[in-house]
Amino acid sequence: NAGVTQTPKFQVLKTGQSMTLQCAQDMNHNSMYWYRQDPGMGLRLIYYSASEGTTDKGEVPNGYNVSRLNKREFSLRLESAAPSQTSVYFCASRLGKLAGGSEQYFGPGTRLTVT
Amino acid sequence: KNEVEQSPQNLTAQEGEFITINCSYSVGISALHWLQQHPGGGIVSLFMLSSGKKKHGRLIATINIQEKHSSLHITASHPRDSAVYICAVSSWDSNYQLIWGAGTKLIIKP
Numbered sequence: 001n002a003g004v005t006q007t008p009k010f011q012v013l014k015t016g017q018s019m020t021l022q023c024a025q026d027m028n029h030n031s032m033y034w035y036r037q038d039p040g041m042g043l044r045l046i047y048y049s050a051s052e053g054t055t056d057k058g059e060v061p062n063g064y065n066v067s068r069l070n071k072r073e074f075s076l077r078l079e080s081a082a083p084s085q086t087s088v089y090f091c092a093s094r095l096g097k098l099a100g101g102s103e104q105y106f107g108p109g110t111r112l113t114v115t
Numbered sequence: 116k117n118e119v120e121q122s123p124q125n126l127t128a129q130e131g132e133f134i135t136i137n138c139s140y141s142v143g144i145s146a147l148h149w150l151q152q153h154p155g156g157g158i159v160s161l162f163m164l165s166s167g168k169k170k171h172g173r174l175i176a177t178i179n180i181q182e183k184h185s186s187l188h189i190t191a192s193h194p195r196d197s198a199v200y201i202c203a204v205s206s207w208d209s210n211y212q213l214i215w216g217a218g219t220k221l222i223i224k225p
Binding site: 031048056058097103104106 | 145146148150156157158159160163201211212213215216217218
């Protein structure tokens with residue numbers, strides 16, 4: 001099993017450009033998450049999907065959109081990138097729908113720089 | 116005041132020392148998670164616990180629900196244990212999300 005995979009690993013964007021970060025998991029997990037981690041800071045939840053077909057805002061959703069394409073894939077889109085979105089983005093998944101029910105598995109991260 | 120607080124923020128120790136990292140929380144929880152983030156950035160789940168104690172190799176996690184406190188211990192620490200250790204809880208009020216601590220940066224010197 002590959003676990004949670006993310007593409008790309010690195011990306012540089014100019015202000016105003018758009019891009020989609022891809023995430024896929026092969027563990028048949030129900031819930032998927034997108035986090036951002038700024039230098040020296042903790043993880044902040046952007047959006048999550050508790051099950052296929054549902055998505056919900058997290059702590060910092062502004063400037064982002066998500067799509068739960070199917071049970072395996074959960075993408076994050078930046079429509080008009082801003083320097084404030086420079087960060088490392090992590091995708092994660094868990095088996096259950098509830099946060100207390102199972103461990104969370106993380107992808108390797110995407111390092112995004114917006115100039 | 117943060118709902119999940121970790122101490123210390125930074126910890127430097129010599130190889131072989133016994134390490135303790137603490138996590139206190141102020142909400143009712145269904146489970147507490149300990150995770151490890153390596154210097155390269157990868158994040159790995161170490162433990163999920165709702166009561167008592169769990170052990171995996173040299174790592175031990177304990178939780179006291181009444182006191183709303185958890186500890187992560189590392190025995191016979193090694194430089195490869197150097198990482199950021201993160202505590203997170205799932206609260207009864209926010210069933211789908213985790214509430215994250217700020218992390219403890221651990222450096223083990225040879």
